[in-house]
Ligand SMILES: NC(=O)c1ccc[n+]([C@@H]2O[C@H](COP(=O)([O-])OP(=O)(O)OC[C@H]3O[C@@H](n4cnc5c(N)ncnc54)[C@H](O)[C@@H]3O)[C@@H](O)[C@H]2O)c1
């Protein structure tokens with residue numbers, strides 16, 4: 383597929399004919415990170431329009447909650463089918479506004495659709511129980527009910543999956559949902575919501591609102607009608623939303639920043655570890671919350687791992703994500719690229735050695751070479767901060783206990799990875815690492831069936847699996863005397 387064949391959002395039916403969103407005088411331009419060209423515009427909605435959207439979601443809630451669960455699930459399943467039918471069009475929109483390689487965009491659309499398929503199963507929802515009676519002419523009944531009107535604020539790095547991971551369980555539970563996508567990637571959200579309408583999900587049940595994040599976040603968090611706020615993004619913004627939601631005692635789900643250690647133990651299968659390291663580090667050019675951040679390689683396998691890892695990194699192809707041979711697309715914007723440059727400069731200043739990469743791609747504005755930093759240590763930003771770019775700092779270690787103690791000091795706790803072929807070591811590290819998700823001999827852990835989420839400053843709550851729908855249900859106890 384070459385550039386000419388790839389669908390551009392402004393000529394895509396799903397966007398052009400979308401019934402989602404409201405026309406306003408002002409609008410926000412959306413650009414292609416690979417070219418800097420404007421590829422579409424979305425409305426910059428006013429506070430009054432956001433409040434109207436909340437009112438519409440409230441009206442829709444009192445009807446949608448009374449639609450039988452099986453019927454809600456049938457509509458979700460149709461939505462899932464439409465996402466599969468439109469996979470290529472959606473992937474083209476996603477790559478055009480986010481920049482990731484088309485192969486990754488196709489994968490994300492399938493991954494996003496799998497959340498809708500997962501929550502289209504009525505049996506997933508525990509709708510209540512009858513408790514042991516205290517008297518034969520009484521019953522104590524527990525039922526579950528939808529939380530109500532919900533709001534979601536989502537990031538640019540996975541513009542499809544971060545939305546369906548919230549919307550699918552919410553709608554299955556009987557809630558209505560307003561979604562504020564990232565300013566960088568609203569077109570994917572609009573296209574997905576258009577398919578929800580085509581699937582028969584009534585107007586007002588799912589609304590996409592576009593505009594300034596801070597302003598809309600304030601309206602969502604201070605609205606008494608919005609009973610739950612689900613946020614995926616930086617820990618910084620998560621803290622702000624948690625504080626501003628206190629005034630209305632909202633249910634909160636927070637999927638925040640990570641800093642995943644990738645540990646290669648002395649007992650590891652080094653070949654497998656290298657493959658897992660490439661998959662985990664360079665997906666979406668490293669702009670993934672569960673990317674391996676820093677690599678901790680036991681001294682006994684250090685030379686073998688680093689030699690093989692660097693050789694693989696040097697094989698990675700940079701370019702426009704619309705070209706099928708590309709592995710590494712552009713970073714989302716200039717700020718992201720400047721942050722990566724500052725992190726690498728900090729590491730080199732403190733003694734890191736650039737084994738490969740370490741600079742912008744020649745004559746490009748948004749690409750950064752996949753980079754390996756040797757001799758990294760915990761004094762450096764690249765080890766202590768979420769890099770969110772294609773940079774792999776490598777730390778040598780020889781004392782497992784000391785390493786685990788050092789990692790325990792980290793404030794993040796989303797994901798971790800380690801490679802080991804010793805059962806006792808697997809058990810020991812699985813229990814010692816203070817995170818929400820662990821990949822053991824695997825570099826990719828995400829799936830609609832698993833409870834995705836973190837601990838400490840990486841967030842609250844879980845998305846996916848059986849846990850994900852509980853975020854959108856309330857429990858009601860009824861005592862019945864006959
Ligand atoms: N834990 C997860 O599942 C997960 C998934 C994806 C991304 N993330 C994290 O997100 C971060 C990168 O994404 P990002 O740059 O879009 O994050 P971000 O926090 O800057 O933005 C996320 C969303 O919040 C909005 N926003 C920005 N400022 C706001 C404010 N003051 N009030 C309300 N909303 C506001 C943005 O418009 C966007 O829609 C990384 O830290 C990454 O680890 C976490």
Ligand SMILES: O=C[C@H](O)CS(=O)(=O)O
Nearest residue numbers: 539540669670671672828
């Ligand atoms: O960036 C955060 C996403 O949750 C990553 S994944 O697609 O769920 O692995």
